[in-house]
Amino acid sequence: MRSLWLNSLTRQGLYRLSTLKYSTSVEPKEPVVKTKSIPGPKSVELKKQLDSVQATGTIQFFADYDKSIGNYIHDVDGNILLDVYTQISSVPLGYNHPRLFNVFNNEQNVKTLINRPALGVFPGKEWPEKLHSVLQSIAPKGLNKITTMMCGSCSNENAYKAIFIWYQNKLRGNTPLTDQERNSCMINIPPGAPKLSILSFKGAFHGRTLGALSTTHSKYIHKLDVPSFDWPIASFPQYKYPLEENVAYNKKEDEKCLSEVQDLIKQYASKVPVAGVVVEPIQSEGGDNEASPEFFQSLQAICKKNGIALLIDEVQTGGGSTGKFWCHEHFNLDGPPDVVTFSKKLQLGGYFHNDDFAPKEPYRIFNTWMGDPGKVLLLEEILKVIQEDSLLANVNVAGKVLKEGLLSLEKEFPHILNSTRGRGTFLAVNCTNTKVRDQIVGALKLHGVQTGGCGEISIRFRPALIFKEYHANIVLDRFRQVLKAI
Amino acid sequence: MRSLWLNSLTRQGLYRLSTLKYSTSVEPKEPVVKTKSIPGPKSVELKKQLDSVQATGTIQFFADYDKSIGNYIHDVDGNILLDVYTQISSVPLGYNHPRLFNVFNNEQNVKTLINRPALGVFPGKEWPEKLHSVLQSIAPKGLNKITTMMCGSCSNENAYKAIFIWYQNKLRGNTPLTDQERNSCMINIPPGAPKLSILSFKGAFHGRTLGALSTTHSKYIHKLDVPSFDWPIASFPQYKYPLEENVAYNKKEDEKCLSEVQDLIKQYASKVPVAGVVVEPIQSEGGDNEASPEFFQSLQAICKKNGIALLIDEVQTGGGSTGKFWCHEHFNLDGPPDVVTFSKKLQLGGYFHNDDFAPKEPYRIFNTWMGDPGKVLLLEEILKVIQEDSLLANVNVAGKVLKEGLLSLEKEFPHILNSTRGRGTFLAVNCTNTKVRDQIVGALKLHGVQTGGCGEISIRFRPALIFKEYHANIVLDRFRQVLKAI
Numbered sequence: 008m009r010s011l012w013l014n015s016l017t018r019q020g021l022y023r024l025s026t027l028k029y030s031t032s033v034e035p036k037e038p039v040v041k042t043k044s045i046p047g048p049k050s051v052e053l054k055k056q057l058d059s060v061q062a063t064g065t066i067q068f069f070a071d072y073d074k075s076i077g078n079y080i081h082d083v084d085g086n087i088l089l090d091v092y093t094q095i096s097s098v099p100l101g102y103n104h105p106r107l108f109n110v111f112n113n114e115q116n117v118k119t120l121i122n123r124p125a126l127g128v129f130p131g132k133e134w135p136e137k138l139h140s141v142l143q144s145i146a147p148k149g150l151n152k153i154t155t156m157m158c159g160s161c162s163n164e165n166a167y168k169a170i171f172i173w174y175q176n177k178l179r180g181n182t183p184l185t186d187q188e189r190n191s192c193m194i195n196i197p198p199g200a201p202k203l204s205i206l207s208f209k210g211a212f213h214g215r216t217l218g219a220l221s222t223t224h225s226k227y228i229h230k231l232d233v234p235s236f237d238w239p240i241a242s243f244p245q246y247k248y249p250l251e252e253n254v255a256y257n258k259k260e261d262e263k264c265l266s267e268v269q270d271l272i273k274q275y276a277s278k279v280p281v282a283g284v285v286v287e288p289i290q291s292e293g294g295d296n297e298a299s300p301e302f303f304q305s306l307q308a309i310c311k312k313n314g315i316a317l318l319i320d321e322v323q324t325g326g327g328s329t330g331k332f333w334c335h336e337h338f339n340l341d342g343p344p345d346v347v348t349f350s351k352k353l354q355l356g357g358y359f360h361n362d363d364f365a366p367k368e369p370y371r372i373f374n375t376w377m378g379d380p381g382k383v384l385l386l387e388e389i390l391k392v393i394q395e396d397s398l399l400a401n402v403n404v405a406g407k408v409l410k411e412g413l414l415s416l417e418k419e420f421p422h423i424l425n426s427t428r429g430r431g432t433f434l435a436v437n438c439t440n441t442k443v444r445d446q447i448v449g450a451l452k453l454h455g456v457q458t459g460g461c462g463e464i465s466i467r468f469r470p471a472l473i474f475k476e477y478h479a480n481i482v483l484d485r486f487r488q489v490l491k492a493i
Numbered sequence: 494m495r496s497l498w499l500n501s502l503t504r505q506g507l508y509r510l511s512t513l514k515y516s517t518s519v520e521p522k523e524p525v526v527k528t529k530s531i532p533g534p535k536s537v538e539l540k541k542q543l544d545s546v547q548a549t550g551t552i553q554f555f556a557d558y559d560k561s562i563g564n565y566i567h568d569v570d571g572n573i574l575l576d577v578y579t580q581i582s583s584v585p586l587g588y589n590h591p592r593l594f595n596v597f598n599n600e601q602n603v604k605t606l607i608n609r610p611a612l613g614v615f616p617g618k619e620w621p622e623k624l625h626s627v628l629q630s631i632a633p634k635g636l637n638k639i640t641t642m643m644c645g646s647c648s649n650e651n652a653y654k655a656i657f658i659w660y661q662n663k664l665r666g667n668t669p670l671t672d673q674e675r676n677s678c679m680i681n682i683p684p685g686a687p688k689l690s691i692l693s694f695k696g697a698f699h700g701r702t703l704g705a706l707s708t709t710h711s712k713y714i715h716k717l718d719v720p721s722f723d724w725p726i727a728s729f730p731q732y733k734y735p736l737e738e739n740v741a742y743n744k745k746e747d748e749k750c751l752s753e754v755q756d757l758i759k760q761y762a763s764k765v766p767v768a769g770v771v772v773e774p775i776q777s778e779g780g781d782n783e784a785s786p787e788f789f790q791s792l793q794a795i796c797k798k799n800g801i802a803l804l805i806d807e808v809q810t811g812g813g814s815t816g817k818f819w820c821h822e823h824f825n826l827d828g829p830p831d832v833v834t835f836s837k838k839l840q841l842g843g844y845f846h847n848d849d850f851a852p853k854e855p856y857r858i859f860n861t862w863m864g865d866p867g868k869v870l871l872l873e874e875i876l877k878v879i880q881e882d883s884l885l886a887n888v889n890v891a892g893k894v895l896k897e898g899l900l901s902l903e904k905e906f907p908h909i910l911n912s913t914r915g916r917g918t919f920l921a922v923n924c925t926n927t928k929v930r931d932q933i934v935g936a937l938k939l940h941g942v943q944t945g946g947c948g949e950i951s952i953r954f955r956p957a958l959i960f961k962e963y964h965a966n967i968v969l970d971r972f973r974q975v976l977k978a979i
Contacts, residue, residue: 053618057621057624060621060625060628061640062640062852065855069616071618072604073600094609095614097611098608111607118589122558122588122589123840124556125581129553129580130543131555131556136542138543138546139546151546152547157644158644159860159861160650161644164646168703175718192718194710195716195724199718202720215860217650217703218703219702227685228855230679230686231674231678231857232660232662232678232686233657233678235686236681279720351861368550369551370714371717374646374700375644376583376644385606
């Protein structure tokens with residue numbers, strides 16, 4: 008019965024503990040690996056069952072979410088892994104955080120779950136207050152409007168649409184809409200469906216629906232056989248590490264890429280004009296490729312100069328794991344980007360923008376659900392915990408330990424590891440080659456640490472915001488064991 | 494406290510009542526309209542509050558979902574409307590159905606809500622069983638695989654991708670992938686990103702992300718200023734009513750449209766070959782345009798003959814309101830369609846398909862969440878209630894009353910209404926023109942009945958599955974009052 012376990016949590020006083028105290032009090036002391044391989048036999052059996060109804064080629068193991076706790080994910084074979092990948096960077100407070108149980112111990116909130124509205128037409132009476140108190144509280148400075156969506160791809164798709172509409176409105180000025188525009192868009196051709204583009208970067212990942220996929224360039228298998236818009240793609244800086252020893256080289260990288268952006272805007276102006284640029288603050292799927300604050304400042308300047316929009320895609324970087332709530336806060340930009348998209352750790356998708364990117368006419372950016380109020384309830388509690396438990400400060404402390412440890416391992420194993428990089432706990436390191444990288448990620452798992460690969464040769468670390476110094480030390484210890492055995 | 498209201502429901506024995514008994518026992522007897530206009534003053538005030546953070550141009554009123562019950566939606570101004578629009582056709586069991594409360598009165602289910610997995614990588618131990626017992630139980634006959642998604646647009650987008658991949662694999666045969674294919678797709682050009690198309694119909698609606706939007710042709714405002722793929726668009730039959738008096742005309746419509754499909758496939762073969770056809774069983778947003786079973790049978794035959802896929806988009810029609818769980822079950826097709834997409838009443842999105850449309854390589858159809866297990870829990874309970882309470886039978890009974898009533902109103906008001914059509918409670922009627930239609934939809938609301946417009950001149954009825962004969966009679970009574978006053 009529900010009441011029993013709720014009472015039990017209450018009796019133990021767990022609701023009153025801070026996140027970090029809670030984690031230390033209930034988490035296992037260290038990972039436990041019981042099976043010779045992961046997936047273990049029970050996962051393999053479940054995979055077989057699932058395979059008859061759903062593709063299973065990407066499944067690593069079946070988890071036991073009833074038992075998973077804090078930074079530790081349990082699998083069905085009794086393995087307990089320290090999870091520094093967190094469902095592809097989408098878990099902010101670890102597993103089974105007691106404060107999140109609270110959210111649905113509330114009649115009104117359960118009603119929100121079972122009465123899902125078409126938010127754009129019949130929102131509930133709480134919606135304006137929730138948007139103000141929850142989403143507005145994390146709005147990037149200077150962006151006062153929020154369009155809510157459900158996932159990262161549809162956030163980017165709709166943000167692109169907002170950019171195209173904004174761009175065409177600028178061109179149209181006060182000229183009234185023509186019948187030709189109205190009619191041609193209905194059959195997919197200009198001028199109503201104009202030839203316009205979003206410029207993206209090599210190595211970028213912005214989603215997998217057809218518009219978003221035209222700006223995604225991380226792995227061929229994501230794109231093969233799918234028709235695409237012929238939109239311009241610029242190079243993204245490929246830095247050498249350590250940064251402080253490669254200042255001149257990396258600066259040249261910035262300049263080369265920025266100059267490509269400028270050239271492509273010019274080159275496409277006459278055929279498929281660029282209406283906006285989309286960029287990740289750190290290219291995540293593409294290999295945790297960073298660029299300097301100066302790169303982003305110049306990129307913003309180029310956009311402004313050319314009258315095109317700058318969209319910063321914070322789907323993976325947003326939510327605190329870079330040590331600031333939004334990664335682009337590290338860049339000291341000259342005013343906000345035009346649009347910032349989010350999803351993952353924020354539970355629902357969407358984008359922040361200013362009034363210029365809110366179409367005046369209704370139903371231009373719209374869908375049935377326009378987000379999910381049930382996810383906003385979770386986000387509300389998550390944001391409270393982040394603040395009350397100073398989790399951004401925690402990220403910076405734990406991230407420093409993890410990063411310094413990775414740098415030490417690089418020195419110890421220079422033939423295997425290099426190019427440690429990142430901000431907060433949003434960190435990555437490169438391996439000699441893909442084979443070695445995959446070997447290490449697999450071996451780390453068998454040593455009780457769940458990480459993820461990204462790009463061709465990188466390992467990415469994406470712990471939850473409740474990941475602490477001592478967790479970092481466990482990761483580093485296991486990593487050293489793995490590297491020694493290679 | 495949660496326990497109090499749960500206990501109260503239990504004390505009243507409401508958990509044990511069937512859906513229909515429950516509805517009649519707790520619903521208001523009839524609609525109540527307290528304000529002179531809807532939105533009323535409190536909705537207008539909330540709209541003002543929301544407007545500072547989010548576009549509000551599409552909002553009809555703010556609802557009170559705590560009070561809404563069964564077929565009745567309460568607004569914040571004390572109006573109680575009989576809801577035959579149900580959040581754009583997305584509410585299967587009405588508001589606050591007691592059986593749905595049960596779903597989250599369960600520790601494991603709450604854990605599912607607060608530990609959202611990346612389903613494609615680390616699914617929970619319950620996932621295979623849930624897919625089998627829940628989604629497999631409603632699979633269209635002959636389609637054994639399910640790809641779960643989150644909304645209608647991303648279901649269609651990913652279904653298109655599955656079709657493109659299937660089509661290219663057929664072409665490729667056993668030829669190994671070339672470097673040119675791998676490299677060209679990364680920069681958005683053929684042969685890796687091939688010129689291929691999905692054929693759609695005039696008046697169709699398949700979503701608003703850029704791929705889906707290229708197949709949507711219901712209203713110009715959905716498409717204006719957004720770049721589009723130049724994909725072929727065939728005419729959709731425009732029937733005359735009543736059907737039995739226009740057999741020859743309508744048959745010619747079928748033939749004309751089918752011949753256009755065939756011509757377009759041929760015409761596009763040399764430039765942007767058609768890999769698949771997407772079609773709604775009833776074009777919903779576009780004006781509730783029906784086509785005959787024979788039309789769909791012939792369409793399927795054309796697809797088979799040309800080696801292209803047939804995707805039936807049941808996002809709005811699926812889930813029971815046509816009197817069968819899937820509308821295409823009415824069509825007596827020669828085998829299943831290749832792909833069937835769903836969302837809305839099913840709580841989560843996705844598509845059913847057979848093994849041919851499941852890419853062999855991992856990560857081709859993929860995203861972080863791949864659906865939402867929390868929504869599957871709701872769907873599980875919804876399906877149980879549909880079966881236990883024989884709601885499809887109920888839909889047929891209530892739909893007959895509503896349809897016959899609309900036909901009577903047509904005869905009474907032939908200068909205003911015509912072309913009553915549809916299946917089950919999924920019904921529509923045409924008005925003289927757009928202005929009259931909008932006037933009627935507005936007046937119906939002030940008479941306590943929430944309907945929706947679709948197409949240029951249609952009113953659509955989308956009641957929940959618990960809508961009964963006496964609800965239909967209330968709708969018809971209020972409709973008559975409105976028509977008399979015009």
